[in-house]
Amino acid sequence: MKKAQILLHCPDQPGIITQVTNFITVNKGNIVYLDQYVDNEEKIFFMRLEWELDNFLIPADKIAEYFDTLYAKKYNMTFRVYFSDVKPRMAIFVSKMSHCLYDMLSRYTAGEWCADIPLIISNHPDMGDVAKSFGIPYYIFPITKDNKTEMEAKEMALLKENNIDFIVLARYMQVISENMIESYPNRIINIHHSFLPAFIGAKPYQAAYQRGVKIIGATSHYVTTELDAGPIIEQDVERITHKDSVNELVRKGRDLEKIVLSRAVRKHIEHKVLVYRNKTIIFN
């Protein structure tokens, strides 16, 4: 059954839940999901609502307009409407490591994700065979310091051509330029191989080893122009001991990275992530 989802936030005030749920109900929509949250420091109200469209009186393509007119302007809301029958289109960026790529593609192939993956982009040829074995087009852009602007322009043209909604950096070892980041605000998902904000930047496992931590982590976040500082979507950790060499940390970390990244991607696909001021609200 086709459903609509709405994610919204606005300055908090009494009566919003009542108004919005009333809007759904009087128009004969059946609410199947509601979660709300009030940030009591910033006095902001957040909500995710999902309802069945079968008998809904307002046509799907008019919902956003009506909602805007009737509620969003009144409450100064920021909102987005999604539909369950529209699959988000994702592009994967990868370099030489295969673990995150395999993890995502095996979920995709098994039908675990309601999304399309029309293409994989890389700065190296190494993962081409993997892409091929899953039947996904693989494009190589051998980015160097000198050709970066030009290469990214080509990548962005390709993304546009394929109607890509969001990008997943599956251990992609190139820094994305500001221009590209700003074209996909809160729509580029990265996996950083540390428990952020510890060990920002390169070689976090080396740094974790040097510091002698007893637990390592991985962090999936939206990419912003500040390195490893974007809104965190998901994190997880694993216990280690002094016996683990840097190589062992790298190996154990791979399992964290792939699971954490795939969890974050799923949340994004399901429209359960709302970003506000560099933090995420994750609806469950």
Added chain:
Amino acid sequence: MKKAQILLHCPDQPGIITQVTNFITVNKGNIVYLDQYVDNEEKIFFMRLEWELDNFLIPADKIAEYFDTLYAKKYNMTFRVYFSDVKPRMAIFVSKMSHCLYDMLSRYTAGEWCADIPLIISNHPDMGDVAKSFGIPYYIFPITKDNKTEMEAKEMALLKENNIDFIVLARYMQVISENMIESYPNRIINIHHSFLPAFIGAKPYQAAYQRGVKIIGATSHYVTTELDAGPIIEQDVERITHKDSVNELVRKGRDLEKIVLSRAVRKHIEHKVLVYRNKTIIFN
């Protein structure tokens, strides 16, 4: 600011959220918490709602009556209303082990729990000094097979006299009789020293050691007449290795037991647990 909390469940149908939130809003209550859940197998709707009473038009002592008349009968709801200024009164039952007792009393003394603990009951004198150091009356009922009915009758009289709302078994090593359990339905909280339903009954650490599990656990649940089979409130686990003797499991398990029990007690105190057919809905 005084708040009301309502926990309810009823057969699912469209419009309930809208109706109930509307009831709060039109009567000038400000909703500060709403969480709902639909059990799609049983087709049951569950909700927890919290609102500020400052300008609420219906007097606090009339809320339950009005809600019953206007909504509960209509939707065939089961519901309870709580108020933030009414502290639940809890009794602790303890035997000879101190770890759960200390954990709870140190939280209580630090003001972590919105509850009163007017008394501690035991079948042994051992914990009397601990109770005394926290200034809480300690009653000893040396239960034996022969005097159990009589002793429990006395305990229940004492509980009634002290207006006890719920009981926490802090590693209390006596089986509670059916009669007493039925007097406190879903209001007796136990901590079992295993990851239920594994290792039901006596000596779970011994059993875990024999089976060679790699993880041990603890489970807090409401007591029902079937041993260790009541609705689970909270569980947690800890990794172990073959090097851990039974004594080590007992030692590591104590940390699990005290943390898991105290988390469950907190959830109960905050009226965030709803029981339906031997399972719990835990609102967050």
Added chain:
Amino acid sequence: MKKAQILLHCPDQPGIITQVTNFITVNKGNIVYLDQYVDNEEKIFFMRLEWELDNFLIPADKIAEYFDTLYAKKYNMTFRVYFSDVKPRMAIFVSKMSHCLYDMLSRYTAGEWCADIPLIISNHPDMGDVAKSFGIPYYIFPITKDNKTEMEAKEMALLKENNIDFIVLARYMQVISENMIESYPNRIINIHHSFLPAFIGAKPYQAAYQRGVKIIGATSHYVTTELDAGPIIEQDVERITHKDSVNELVRKGRDLEKIVLSRAVRKHIEHKVLVYRNKTIIFN
């Protein structure tokens, strides 16, 4: 550099470590790993030892014989010697689910495991394409109640022909017969989709949902003739809530299953698992 590994156990008595380490050292081996453990209930001594063979005076193919003569008979030891340049050969058994298979093959392809996988066996054709994309021969044995003995005989002939050392059941949905189990004692690794010994048998996620547990798990163990009761190699868990339907448990469980199974397989490949009386000693 080529290394030898020895795993041994024997009745505990003073001086064993000294004797055995002395044997390595006087023969010019350099010990690079030593871990030992004494089961104080059973009074059994366990040890894993690894040393570099470069200047070792005893030829590799004579080590077992010498060790047997000099120490094993004297101390009543059970022991096995392994060499770092001999890759164990593993067969994967799979049915229709792909998550464990992909996880293992992606590690294998990435060179994460020091093992060979010469073949995959299934009772269904579904995973044939996956096997093919990794270049591994795939054999289908459509086992039914009636042809089981015959089919297993053919499987075992195939395993023998391929010099298979151990078998991994990657969510293989057929019960292995006693005859086959006894041919591979402690060399068939299964993944059970629950936190054993809770929820033995079929449909553990359904059972977990019914019981209302707050944590689900997965267990990798060696297969014995008693169902889901063999020596546990590895377990892990994941927190769930009342909001998780059975389907959600199945989905979350898949991540547990694949990680837990792959960790167990790795331990087995590295000769870090020693079985004694239905329990494992896992060296780290």
Added chain:
Amino acid sequence: MKKAQILLHCPDQPGIITQVTNFITVNKGNIVYLDQYVDNEEKIFFMRLEWELDNFLIPADKIAEYFDTLYAKKYNMTFRVYFSDVKPRMAIFVSKMSHCLYDMLSRYTAGEWCADIPLIISNHPDMGDVAKSFGIPYYIFPITKDNKTEMEAKEMALLKENNIDFIVLARYMQVISENMIESYPNRIINIHHSFLPAFIGAKPYQAAYQRGVKIIGATSHYVTTELDAGPIIEQDVERITHKDSVNELVRKGRDLEKIVLSRAVRKHIEHKVLVYRNKTIIFN
């Protein structure tokens, strides 16, 4: 039965384990624990050894001397010998928060720790009653910026007088001076309320909230002259969500802090921590 424990490290070379275990065995000691570790980057060998002294030929008070003469000089070892019948003496420093203090004292009272706690020191009177209820002398040193040198001198005199071996800072809100730190090298244990090295310094929960992390942590470490940068003994973490306010993080963090600190203290008491270049080797 009285046991000796030795912790040692030295430049790695072949034969050390054999030599040292031989020393114990030929002198009729029974080894009951041996764990070793080689840091392959620094080429350093670490070992912890424990043996029964019943028939040991060398008198307990001569062991260190003999070991030094026979092995330590030869291998350029750093080592320490401990005896199971000598209880380490610990001092607790506390300010106004009770959760770590209660956790430690309840373990101490229950006989969980083989240690003596002859005194508690504070810069505030608040915890005096808690100390009293456990029968432990409580000394108040109201440190200010102006009197710090003088006050610490008095504290150190008191510690010396009481033969204190190590100090535990149980959420003690004063920075210890360099002078005092250097008097107790790797013998002052602190609990920091974050997952170090993230959120060093004051108000880590506030910082964690601002960053929007999905997991919080606590870290127990030895105090060095660089703030929150000493060798890490133990860490643990807890999952949080966007719904957790700073106050909730503080509350959830308390459970982490007390458990992590008490685990670290236990490891120290059991002589299972060896510090090398700002990192710990934790024997299990």
